[in-house]
């Protein structure tokens with residue numbers, strides 16, 4: 398088994414606020430890792446560290462065997478950021494152009510062959526938004542936009558997909574379909590790291606869980622997580638922020 402992300406003794410602070418403390422874990426090729434913890438518990442920060450968007454204060458992170466900070470999105474890695482309520486104003490970029498950007502990142506230039514265009518169309522079909530291809534990305538629903546970002550990752554042939562609470566604000570049916578899509582992509586061999594605050598949804602889909610509240614409370618397979626007290630222990634510790642969305 399190949400290690401995709403290797404996190405070793407990592408600590409990261411924003412000024413005085415220690416967001417991630419002394420965390421070690423690894424993500425193996427083919428894993429579907431779910432990260433859970435209360436609001437403000439460091440999940441987004443840890444994900445950013447894992448994919449090289451931030452550098453740890455101490456410890457080390459390797460992504461595909463290299464220092465994570467040297468990686469760029471589009472290079473084996475697709476990232477779907479936490480949903481913003483901002484629709485980017487009247488952003489003139491269409492869904493298809495968004496997905497084309499993933500293909501540009503893969504081929505390293507903007508001259509695409511017919512085969513590249515076929516791959517882009519395939520990616521749009523896989524996430525079921527081919528009929529929206531010519532809509533501006535600012536003129537679709539949040540769930541459809543998340544699918545466009547996944548299609549962009551597929552077009553760039555990413556081996557790793559990192560998603561930060563991708564279905565917040567998405568209705569229940571679309572959410573189920575979205576998670577079915579993630580299961581399908583994982584079965585195709587794509588390694589997935591997902592932040593999801595709903596424990597039932599999380600444990601239904603992932604094969605590994607990292608439960609964090611600044612420190613790591615559990616990292617292991619889903620069954621051992623369900624049998625452990627990690628969740629109540631992690632949620633029992635104060636994060637210093639109001640946990641208005643969480644139990």
Ligand SMILES: Nc1ncnc2c1ncn2[C@@H]1O[C@H](COP(=O)(O)OP(=O)(O)OP(=O)(O)O)[C@@H](O)[C@H]1O
Nearest residue numbers: 411414416434435436437438439440441442443638
């Ligand atoms: N840019 C920042 N500057 C200062 N502090 C920050 C910044 N980003 C996050 N923090 C703090 O770091 C801690 C961890 O935040 P982080 O966003 O990683 O948590 P999270 O678990 O993803 O939260 P949520 O579930 O609410 O999205 C929190 O105390 C937060 O207030």
